[in-house]
Amino acid sequence: MKRKRDRLEVIYDILKIIRHYNNSIKPTPLLRYSNLSSQSFSEYLSELLEKGFIKEIIDEKGRKFFTLTDKGFEYLEKYKLIIGFIDEFEL
Amino acid sequence: MPPFHIIDPTRLAVELAYTLIVVFLCFTIYYKTREIFDLTKHKGIKYFRMTFLFFGLAYISRFIFFLFLLMVITLDVFYMRHIFGIFPLVFIGYFSTIGILSLTYSILWKKLHINHTFSKHIFLIFNIIAVLISGIAFFSRSPFILILAQVLLLIFTSIIIACYILSNWRKTPRLYMLYILFFLFWIVNLFVLGPRRFLSFEIQIVFQIISIAVIGIIYYKVAKWT
Numbered sequence: 001m002k003r004k005r006d007r008l009e010v011i012y013d014i015l016k017i018i019r020h021y022n023n024s025i026k027p028t029p030l031l032r033y034s035n036l037s038s039q040s041f042s043e044y045l046s047e048l049l050e051k052g053f054i055k056e057i058i059d060e061k062g063r064k065f066f067t068l069t070d071k072g073f074e075y076l077e078k079y080k081l082i083i084g085f086i087d088e089f090e091l
Numbered sequence: 092m093p094p095f096h097i098i099d100p101t102r103l104a105v106e107l108a109y110t111l112i113v114v115f116l117c118f119t120i121y122y123k124t125r126e127i128f129d130l131t132k133h134k135g136i137k138y139f140r141m142t143f144l145f146f147g148l149a150y151i152s153r154f155i156f157f158l159f160l161l162m163v164i165t166l167d168v169f170y171m172r173h174i175f176g177i178f179p180l181v182f183i184g185y186f187s188t189i190g191i192l193s194l195t196y197s198i199l200w201k202k203l204h205i206n207h208t209f210s211k212h213i214f215l216i217f218n219i220i221a222v223l224i225s226g227i228a229f230f231s232r233s234p235f236i237l238i239l240a241q242v243l244l245l246i247f248t249s250i251i252i253a254c255y256i257l258s259n260w261r262k263t264p265r266l267y268m269l270y271i272l273f274f275l276f277w278i279v280n281l282f283v284l285g286p287r288r289f290l291s292f293e294i295q296i297v298f299q300i301i302s303i304a305v306i307g308i309i310y311y312k313v314a315k316w317t
Contacts, residue, residue, distance in 0.1 A: 008131055051132075075130050082127050085316035090266060091135025091197055 008086075010036065010044060012079045015053060015072050024057070024065045048072075102292060103161065106283075109299045110154040116306045117147030123317040134210070138197035142190050146277070149186035155179040156234075156284055177232055180284075184225035184237050187277060188244060192217045194270060195248040199255055220244075234284035241281065245274050269305060276302035 005013070017033045018025050031041045045066075048054045053072040057065045068076075085091075120143040128136045156179035196213065205213070224244070228237040249271055256267050279298050282290060290298070 008133065071130070078127065078130060081316050082131055082133075085124075085127055085313070086133065086135060088266075088312055088316060089135070089139055089197070091133065091139055 008079075008082065010034070010040075011048065011053070012076065014044060014048065015068060015076050018054060018066055018068050018072070019076060023067050026063065026065055030066060105292075105296060105299070106154060106157055109303070110150055112303055113150045113306055114147045116303075116310045117143040117150065120310055120313050121147065123313055127317060134200055135197045138193040138200065142194040142197065145186045145190035145193065149183055149190060149277075150280075152179045152182035152186060153280060153284065156183060160284065177229060180228045180232070180234060180237060181225040183281070183284075184228040184240070185221045187241060188221035188224045189217050191241070191244055191248055191274060191277075192220060194273075195252060198252060198267075198270075202255055234281060238278065238281045238284075242278060245278060249274070269308060272301075272305045273309070276305060 014030070014034050017030060021029070027045075031038060034041060034044075036044065045054075049056065051071070052069055053075055054066050055069055057067055059065065121140050124136060124140045127133075128140055159179060196217075200210070224237070224240045227240050228234075231237070252267055252270070276298060279290070280302065283295065
């Protein structure tokens with residue numbers, strides 16, 4: 001059985017997907033690849049926007065895309081360290 | 092009868108050096124973990140950081156109380172202790188209690204399954220307990236009552252952590268031992284605040300060196316990841 005991902009891992013997965021798609025992805029494929037229910041997805045998306053990990057971009061045709069901010073890239077870079085720290089201190 | 096304190100430059104220098112090292116390590120741990128906390132807003136990291144912020148402040152208050160104690164005895168003005176000395180004692184009780192509770196909560200928060208509303212108020216609960224303990228220090232005006240209250244709190248939190256360790260053998264108890272030592276050395280350090288020495292100066296120095304080593308190990312573990 002697959003274990004449940006924790007909050008930090010889900011955030012990491014979402015950011016990784018955005019980065020994987022040349023740092024620009026539409027909401028529908030992002031939802032599909034992130035493997036979350038639409039309600040959880042909306043909650044995570046709001047959190048990521050609010051914390052400034054991602055930003056919303058609307059092109060000239062009115063299509064919505066998500067892209068990583070510097071803070072989002074920083075999170076991806078530091079993720080291994082964050083998890084290492086949490087494991088080290090059993091937090 | 093054990094001797095009373097006197098202003099001894101060596102003793103003062105040792106206390107000052109010890110306080111500076113411990114406070115530096117505590118505040119550096121707090122500062123070094125800022126970035127990963129800002130990125131994650133992880134509750135465990137939040138309370139882990141708070142532990143070292145509050146213990147840093149507690150060690151500063153402890154040193155201020157120690158200075159008052161020396162001044163009072165040297166200048167032979169006992170009323171000063173009751174007027175000025177009481178405030179550092181209250182702060183020692185408040186800061187260290189929040190520190191002890193924060194460290195315990197940082198380990199246990201995932202296991203406690205506390206609902207969201209209650210967990211929002213957990214810091215308020217810590218404050219209430221801390222104010223109660225500082226209230227005891229204030230009204231009793233005695234470091235020994237404070238030590239007793241802290242020992243009781245320490246026993247309580249150790250039992251809770253031990254129950255968690257016993258229910259989770261996969262996890263290493265080394266960290267738990269480190270935390271218990273950290274708490275124990277804090278209690279030993281409080282004994283210095285009494286009007287009479289319970290430990291000889293040499294033994295006290297040995298305890299302080301081990302105490303620095305314990306905090307140093309925690310600092311090293313933090314520095315590895317930050």
